[in-house]
Amino acid sequence: QKEVEQNSGPLSVPEGAIASLNCTYSDRGSQSFFWYRQYSGKSPELIMFIYSNGDKEDGRFTAQLNKASQYVSLLIRDSQPSDSATYLCATSNQAGTALIFGKGTTLSVSS
Amino acid sequence: DAGVIQSPRHEVTEMGQEVTLRCKPISGHNSLFWYRQTMMRGLELLIYFNNNVPIDDSGMPEDRFSAKMPNASFSTLKIQPSEPRDSAVYFCASRSLGYEQYFGPGTRLTVT
Numbered sequence: 001q002k003e004v005e006q007n008s009g010p011l012s013v014p015e016g017a018i019a020s021l022n023c024t025y026s027d028r029g030s031q032s033f034f035w036y037r038q039y040s041g042k043s044p045e046l047i048m049f050i051y052s053n054g055d056k057e058d059g060r061f062t063a064q065l066n067k068a069s070q071y072v073s074l075l076i077r078d079s080q081p082s083d084s085a086t087y088l089c090a091t092s093n094q095a096g097t098a099l100i101f102g103k104g105t106t107l108s109v110s111s
Numbered sequence: 112d113a114g115v116i117q118s119p120r121h122e123v124t125e126m127g128q129e130v131t132l133r134c135k136p137i138s139g140h141n142s143l144f145w146y147r148q149t150m151m152r153g154l155e156l157l158i159y160f161n162n163n164v165p166i167d168d169s170g171m172p173e174d175r176f177s178a179k180m181p182n183a184s185f186s187t188l189k190i191q192p193s194e195p196r197d198s199a200v201y202f203c204a205s206r207s208l209g210y211e212q213y214f215g216p217g218t219r220l221t222v223t
Binding site (some may be wrong): 045 | 142144152153154155156159161166167202210211212214215217
């Protein structure tokens with residue numbers, strides 16, 4: 001059974017700082033990883049996905065994947081109060097048909 | 112285009128009652144997922160349909176839970192009888208090609 005682990009937080013950063021969110025996974029065969037953002041009382045929405053080792057940048061967001069260490073991270077540069085949310089890390093299941101989610105890390109950005 | 116539609120948005124029921132949650136996926140999406148989210152267990156996959164056929168129901172907690180997808184535009188998740196531990200937010204999500212799933216707004220279920 002694949003597992004995805006995240007620190008529940010809360011992670012508190014001041015406005016303008018870099019927020020670093022981390023995720024580890026149990027199955028070395030996992031190939032694809034996803035970061036979802038979930039505002040309180042709302043549904044999850046996809047913000048980034050990464051398949052290859054290294055970094056992938058999209059605006060203020062950078063996803064980092066290290067398959068040797070079974071580690072995925074999400075960096076948010078110039079954090080804004082509007083980034084305050086729970087961030088869910090996910091990987092695909094063994095059949096590649098569905099997603100397995102971590103419990104999420106709550107980020108709080110103070111102005 | 113409308114996103115994934117779920118109803119009701121909130122449901123409060125008494126233990127032992129039957130509960131039916133409804134979902135309309137995004138038109139053209141051929142995969143549909145039901146998830147349950149709680150503070151303790153996070154977001155858990157309950158069941159996955161592809162082209163209206165249940166593919167993986169290993170996440171359905173017990174026989175009290177059942178799901179159907181009679182056509183490409185409608186799915187139900189039924190709990191009978193409901194128990195207080197079923198209280199959670201139930202999400203429906205749909206997908207076309209690739210991995211991106213689009214989530215509905217969720218149904219907050221409270222069983223007293």
